Amino acid sequence: MGIKEMFVSFLLVGLFFVAMVNFGANLAIDNGSNQTILSDPRINATFQDTQAELFQAYDTSNSSRTSFETDEIKANSDNLIITSIKGVGTAIGGSLAGIYNLLFGVSADILNIPAVVLATLTAILGISIVFFSWRAYRAGS
């Protein structure tokens, strides 16, 4: 299993945990129960930490993608070719991000998609763009 798959899997497991706890809490609220699963301090603390980590992954992925695209590639004789490939990678990454914003940015408010879900998807997209661009630099395809 590659590092990208491992990263995506861990993110999705964290998102799954947040979703399960949210389901339990909403089930209790919708049925008028006076105690929810978030009343337990252990689950509450773990839930808040996991949410914070997912948002942190989103921030890190965004900043990593930005710094990857602005990094200057230093090489001896192949500088022009590598710069061109880097431009292609940046352009494709930018168009992917644009389509993603078009799909999810507009519909997130309408569909009431929670922020943590969007943050996780954006983190996965950001890291995927970085790995895709890096593969383009290394292998040229």
Add this chain to the structure above:
Amino acid sequence: MAYPEINEVVNTSEGIHTLFQYSAEIVPIFLPLTLFVLFMITFVGSLFASNRFGNGNPAASFAAAAYLTTIVAFFFQLIPDLINNTTVIITLMVSVLATLFLFFGPKNPV
């Protein structure tokens, strides 16, 4: 008397949930054991049923059983004093472990 009888402590006019609360109070292990039995039945049943058709996947069966058990535990938690928070946490952690195993376990079905 070893334990209080149901007609001494339970006012069933409050609702049927009082019967479950009574059983949970007298035998605290009863409902966690029920959840475990539900898990085992779902896991083993799903695994052997899918094996019969040649596409058995232990990780998927384990995950399905864990998710079902966690959802039932959430329903049990709606009734006050029915189930321990520790039991719910354990079912939640088993679900997370099952998800991890689903992602990182062997991909080839049995």
